[in-house]
Amino acid sequence: MQRRSILKGGAALGFATMMGGKLAFAQGLEKVKAGFVYVGPIGDGGWTFQHDQGRLAMMEALGDKVETVFQENVPEGADAERVLTQMALSGCNIIFTTSFGYMDATNAVAAKFPDIKFEHATGYKRDTPNVSTYNARFYEGRAVMGTIAGLMTKSNKIGYIGSFPIPEVIQGINSSYIHAKKVNPDVTISVVWAYTWFDPAKEADAAKALIEQDVDVILQHTDSTAPLAEAAKTPGVIGFGQASDMAEYKPSPRVSAIIDNWAPYYTERVQALLDGTYAQKDTWAGIGGGEVKIGDITDAVPADVKAKAEAVRDSIASGAYHPFTGPLNKQDGSAWLKEGEVADDGTLAGMMFYVEGVTGDIPS
Missing domain, CATH: 3.40.50.2300 (Response regulator)
Structure with missing residues (x-):
């Protein structure tokens, strides 16, 4: 031509x-x-x-x-x-x-x-x-949010609103759960798929469904503030800003945020x-390169929890820690990463499996 x-x-x-x-x-x-x-x-x-x-x-x-x-x-x-x-x-x-x-x-x-x-x-x-x-590397921010989630949940139930079942979202679910589990062995995660990037009504319904299951910490991989608005209706339920700071919901239910820069x-x-x-x-x-930022951790988060979350953030930023570091198994119990082994970018970029402990199936 x-x-x-x-x-x-x-x-x-x-x-x-x-x-x-x-x-x-x-x-x-x-x-x-x-x-x-x-x-x-x-x-x-x-x-x-x-x-x-x-x-x-x-x-x-x-x-x-x-x-x-x-x-x-x-x-x-x-x-x-x-x-x-x-x-x-x-x-x-x-x-x-x-x-x-x-x-x-x-x-x-x-x-x-x-x-x-x-x-x-x-x-x-x-x-x-x-x-x-x-x-x-949004999954780096999820590691920080997961740490806060695991330490702040009272019901030991955290929820995740997924948009579409693509590797980026699966990375986020896995990273959130891994780091919540590190600090709280009793924690579970429930995933609700909204099948949309932006639909406030569907996102609000997803948040409501999670809260009705006694989830008291909600993470989202959708674009509107509707999940935080829904969380605000139930005392004790917290969430996080997604993509932007969503600061209008500070100091709670929005207790921190993953900010895309x-x-x-x-x-x-x-x-x-x-x-x-x-x-x-x-x-x-990711965090080290400045494209992923961690929003202000508010005073609704206890000082010791904030310190642990900031330590995770700083260790990722320095390169001292990778959120997908073994030992880690896949959902079916098969070995994935050995002690100290780090996931390679190719695996992460094509990630279509849950880690051990996450329940439910990934929609096809």
Whole structure:
């Protein structure tokens, strides 16, 4: 197909060179137009809100060297391909697709627009040289939240609201349970699947169902504040901010949070286009790299519990501790990790099994 020029103001795209299978650009751009595709509304208070905060921070950092466009509430599927095509035709130099379910659409459209860079959040497919992937080690934050959960539950029952049964969510369930169990051998975990990223009504129903099972600590892998709002109706039930701080529910039921910090990555990638140093890559950073932050642990958490949670956070950040360190068995009791053995990234990225002690099946 005809290669397209997409730069404004007469700026010319530098020639591309292939180095080690990665696309590097020999000449920078005078200005970048960046597009963002969001699975939910920017006001969801969670996942999409935090991605949009990253976009705004990137704009502030780069000033008039960057222009952005975004579209919210884009369903994962065929409609995403249409939206991405429109963004590509509108003159974007780089497009960030911010949900796992955009993976196939991102790669399909990228193949049609080789001069445009595509960045897919939480995916693993890079079918063409102009597709990069980026993710965050959310399971590291779950280790901290799980520690708090295990120490603060009175019923010894914690709950987890899952969105979809994908490796990222399974990692979170396992990490939460492992670390709750480390500090409380009597703890159990119940998983309710909402089958949505953002649906406040479904998320609230899931939280209510868990509370009716005597769960008094709720973790979520969905995007709205509805689970915290539901928790607030029952004294003694606590939860955590997901993706963003959700500070409006402090000091309880929101006692801490996993905060996704996308601003540095967005700024870095657009700056690389401006500098002419952009290259294809796969990024998976965590607490140590600053992409995962632990929100304020409130005074509703006893001082000794807070200290233990912060110790877990700091040991992960320094690299001294990995949340998936053996001995660990799989749910069926078969050996997985030996004493001191650490899970490799390939296993984690494809994780579709529960660890020993988690009940229930992973939906197919």
